[in-house]
Amino acid sequence: MPRCSYHPNVETNVRCVECERPICPKDFVSTPVGYKCPDCARQLPSARRTVKPRQLVLATLAALGVGVGGMFLVGLLGIGYWIVTILLGMLTGEAARRASGGHRTRPIAAVAGIGMVLGAILSGAGFVAMVLGAAAASVSVLSGRW
Ligand SMILES: [Zn+2]
Ligand SMILES: [Zn+2]
Incomplete structure (x- = not known):
C-alpha cells in the first residue's frame, strides 16, 4: 500500500x-x-487551472509524438478500425496530460485533440478517424482515469 x-x-x-x-x-x-x-x-x-507555458510545450510534444506517430503506425499496420483510433486518442490524451504535469484542463485537451487531428491528416486516416480520435483525446484529458 x-x-x-x-x-x-x-x-x-x-x-x-x-x-x-x-x-x-x-x-x-x-x-x-x-x-x-x-x-x-x-x-x-484559478491558480490551479493555469497551465505553465513549459507544461503546454511538453504536452504538445507528447500529443504530437503519440498522436501523429500512433496514427502512422495504425496506417502502416492497416488496422484502421475506429476502436483503434479511439484507443489511440485516449492514449494521446493521457500522454499529453502526464507530460503537462497532470493538468485536466481545456488547453491540454485542445493540444491532445490537435495531436490526433494532425496525426489523422498527415497519415491520411480520413475525416472519421480524425473526429473520433480528437474527441477521444479531449474526453480522456477532461474526464477521470481510465
Ligand atoms: Zn498523512
Ligand atoms: Zn494534491
Whole structure:
C-alpha cells in the first residue's frame, strides 16, 4: 500500500484528486470533486487551472509524438478500425496530460485533440478517424482515469 506523503509511516489508499499523491485521513480535505491534499486544497481554482507555458510545450510534444506517430503506425499496420483510433486518442490524451504535469484542463485537451487531428491528416486516416480520435483525446484529458 502507498504511504502518506505527509506521514511516511501511515499506509493509505487515498490519493489527492489533483496531484495524485497519497494522503491519509489526517490530511485530506473533502471537496466537491473528491479528496485533496492540503496543498492543493489551499490553492485557488484559478491558480490551479493555469497551465505553465513549459507544461503546454511538453504536452504538445507528447500529443504530437503519440498522436501523429500512433496514427502512422495504425496506417502502416492497416488496422484502421475506429476502436483503434479511439484507443489511440485516449492514449494521446493521457500522454499529453502526464507530460503537462497532470493538468485536466481545456488547453491540454485542445493540444491532445490537435495531436490526433494532425496525426489523422498527415497519415491520411480520413475525416472519421480524425473526429473520433480528437474527441477521444479531449474526453480522456477532461474526464477521470481510465
Ligand atoms: Zn494534491
Ligand atoms: Zn498523512
